[in-house]
Amino acid sequence: MTDSQSEAARSEVVEADTIHSLDASVRNIWRIKGAGLTLLLLLPSLFYDLTHLFDPGSWLPFGVLSGTVLVLGLIYCLAWPRLRYRAWGFALRPEELYTEHGVLNHIRTVVPLRRIQHVDVSQDLIEREFALGRLVVHTAGSRSSDVVVPGLPLGEAERIRDEVKRFILEDPLTEDPV
Amino acid sequence: MSPSASDPDPPDRSGLPETPPSSTDPSSEEASPTTDAPPAHGSPSTLLGAVEEPQRLHPLTLLLRVGASLPALLLLLLPTLQNPSSENLFSVALTVFYGVVALPAIVLQYLRFSYRITPKQIVIQKGVIKRQNRSIPIERVQNVQIERNLVARILGVAKVTIETAGSSATEGSLEYVGLEAAQDIRQVVRSFQHQATDASGAPQSRADEEGSKEILFSMNLVHVLQSGAFRFSLLYIVLVFSGLELLDPEVIIQRVLRSQGRIDQITETMAAHPVLTAIGTVGVAGFFGWISGIVIHLARYYNFSLWLDGNKLRKRHGLFTVTEGTIPLEKVQALVLRTNPLMRLFGWYELKVQTVGMDVNEQGHRVIAPFAQYEDLLALGQRVRSFDLPDTFGRVSPITIRRRFFRYTAVLSAGLLPAVYFWPADWWQLGGAALPWWGFVLVPFILGWAILQYRNHEYAARNDGLYVRRGVTTHRLWVIPVEKFHAFHATATIFQRRLGLKTLHVDTAGAATFAYPEVIDLPAKEADAQLDRLYQRFQTLYQTRIEEATGAPDTRLDADQRLQLPVRDDK
Structure with a gap:
């Protein structure tokens, strides 16, 4: 097989790879976390509003503060996870991990597998309820050296981890990763 | 990783009854000289120079350590010294504490510290209450640095620090050993490393080592002064403030109050001629900054010399503290040429290399030529890592x-x-x-x-790497070779997306810094295309390397070998 042929074959393989979205239930995790954050902000603002209810000198009319927090919080809980989910995509390709994400700031990242120092699969309390895991890929890069893929079914995350591990272990080049 | 993994385990280890319980690494503690020697080069000549007996530090260390603790003691005793008649029990107690605890501690520390160097590893044992037993595998040692500050030079001793690739911090430090011992240590470690790498095992003599060095860059006094003259430093402000700290504020206030008339005069004059005052202030500040820039540069880069030793760069410089450093060529991640507007006007630049796994000074960037003309630095850079600087650079989107x-x-x-x-x-x-x-x-x-x-932001993505120029006040040129690419990012903030722009960033290994070689505000399409193209080059390079190494294409990449993820495209 000549070089150009193998080149063509590889790019075909790359083309054939679809970009995967995260597991759909990750939206619920984001909603729950967003709701928690909203509640955390809402309680103090409600407290402020109630304690200044009969204060004529108050520079904010009653309910403005907690109302703003509530509206922003609702948007953050309901609409934001959907947008975030739609923006997220990843693909484990023959030689690289590809991710794209971000609602406001769009970020496209290619991490060559041979640059990966180690891989973790982590799970927090809420993620455990949904049987989802989070893939954390560490590189020796100088900036944003960790690449995180949230909301993968745990089994899938572990399979990706093992695949990356296999790639690194079977690397015929015995050079330092950096 | 335990060093015993590569060590042939001493067979009589289990038979030894007196295993020290405090030791953290028993295998290194007990590995006897004979078992430490690699069987492959078992000839006695290769063991020459090994420091098998545990060595103490230089006795003058005691003096230096006591001396180092004196300023603190003086500060503690300051109230008593200023007012000897008062019975300040606290400072007396501190002095007693110092005499009873601190001084014996220094002696004990000295007695309990030992090091030895075998062909496999450097073993440092230390600690009075908590014993620490550290062994550093020889092949992992990146750098044996010899540092001598003014006092150390007067006393003829040196501080030896051992750096490894594994950690960013210094792994071991011997403070202080005699100068000759320090040079011997470095020599021994280097020759052991040569043995480990050369399978032929030709033991290199010291004369050979010295002869093989080739000076790449050096600076004489005039050059160093010139270099300092092009830079400003605001360090004098720090000096002024730390000087003020030492003075009693009340004394200053008294002085100021007493000279009220003169100060009033000065303020009146200043108020009368505000422009003149402003010019004067800026002038004085600039002058001080200029002078301190020269002084700092002189102290840091006096007698700068950089030479090539095999596949390592070595440098030595400094007036009061002579610093020596080693940079293995393969650890160089990127080259950075840096300049400021004044230097740029006359074509002067500074060359740094981005390294990884070394000490964290200068944020993983090491200056290998503080001051030289652009062309000279490019030629020097070629020696460090060959690259082909493109004639034309591309601009980002206007x-x-x-x-x-x-x-x-x-x-x-x-x-x-x-x-x-x-x-x-x-x-x-x-x-x-x-x-x-x-x-x-x-x-x-x-x-x-x-x-x-x-106008100062240009880039060129070439077959051999990525070149980025950026910056108005501090202008930098990055040279990033393809083989050191690490991760590839194309990002767009919400504002950039409105304008159809993207930022391209190719990450390299190293420590975080102030400025990254980003290509900011490329047209979005171009950024994505460049990202793909740069990644393709990286991929092809490693494909070729694998084929060269194994003689066959990489089978890990075949479609049937790979993990198939469930297709779940429910967007």
């Missing part, structure tokens, strides 16, 4: 001017508008408007600045 202009103006307004709003009516007014309004005079300058940034 829309960057617009984005930057709006961005900086927005930041300025965010600062000024609240100030305008809250500005009391009876405060300073100028021409009938509150003073903050006049801040908007800066807007045309912002436009100029944005244009300058655009």
Whole structure:
């Protein structure tokens, strides 16, 4: 097989790879976390509003503060996870991990597998309820050296981890990763 | 990783009854000289120079350590010394504490510290209460650095630090050993490393080592002074303030009160000629900055010399503290040429290399040539890592001017508008408007600045690497070879997306810094295409390397070998 042929074959393989979205239930995790954050902000603002209810000198009319927090919080809980989910995509390709994400700031990242120092699969309390895991890929890069893929079914995350591990272990080049 | 993994386990280890319980690494503690020697080069000549017997530090270390603790003691005793008649029990107690605890501790520490160097590893044992037993595998040692500050040079001792690739911090430090011992240690470690790498095992003599060095860059006194003259340093401000710390504030206040008349005179004169005062202040500050820049450069880079030793760069420089350093060529991640506007005017640049796994000084960037003409530095850079600087660079999208202009103006307004709003009516007014309004005079300058940034930002993505120029005040040129690419990012903020722009960033290994080789505000399509192209080059390079190494294409990449993820495209 000549070089150009193998080149063509590889790019075909790359083309054939679809970009995967995260597991759909990750939206619920984001909603729950967003709701928690909203509640955390809402309680103090409600407290402020109630304690200044009969204060004529108050520079904010009653309910403005907690109302703003509530509206922003609702948007953050309901609409934001959907947008975030739609923006997220990843693909484990023959030689690289590809991710794209971000609602406001769009970020496209290619991490060559041979640059990966180690891989973790982590799970927090809420993620455990949904049987989802989070893939954390560490590189020796100088900036944003960790690449995180949230909301993968745990089994899938572990399979990706093992695949990356296999790639690194079977690397015929015995050079330092950096 | 335990060093015993590569060590042939001593067979009589289990038979030894007296295993020290405190040792953290028993295998290194007990590995006897004979079992430490690698069987492959078992000839006695290769073991020459090994420091098998545990060695103490130089006795003068005691003196130096006591000396180092004296300033602290003096500070503690300051109240008593200033007022000897008063019975300040606290400082007396401290002195007693120092005599009873600190001094014996220094002696004990000295007695309990030992090091030895075997062909496999450097073993450092230390600790009085908590024993620490550290062994550093020889092949992992990146750098044996010899440092001598002024006192150490007078006493003829040196501090030896051992750095490894594994950690960013210094792994072991011997403070202090005799100068000859220090040079011996470095020599021994180096020769052991040569044995480990050369399978042929020709033991290199010291004369050979010295002979093989080839000076790449050096600076004489005039050159160092010139280099300092092109830089400013604000360090003198720190010096002034730390000088003030030492003085009693009350004394200063008394002085000021006493000379009230003279100070009034000065302030009146200053108020009468504000322009002259401003010019004078700037002039004095600039002069001090200039002088301290020269002094700092002289102290740091006096007698700078850089030479090539096999596949390692070595450098030595310094006036009071002579620093020596080693940079393995394969650890160089990127080259950075840096300059400031004044230096750039005369074509002077500074060359740094981005390294990884070394000490964290200078944020993983090491200066290998502080001051030289552009062409000379390019030639020097070629010796470190061959590259082909393109003749033509590409500019980013001119829309960057617009984005930057709006961005900086927005930041300025965010600062000024609240100030305008809250500005009391009876405060300073100028021409009938509150003073903050006049801040908007800066807007045309912002436009100029944005244009300058655009004109100073260029890039070239070539077959052998990525080249990025950026910066107005501090202008940098990055040379990033393809084989050191690490991760590839194309990002777009919400504002960039509106303008159809993207930022391309190719990450390299190393420590975080102030400036990254980003290509900011490329047209979105071009950024994505460049990202793909750069990654393709990286991929092809490693494909070829694997084929060269194994003689066959990489089978890990075949489609049937790979993990198939469930297709779940429910967007």
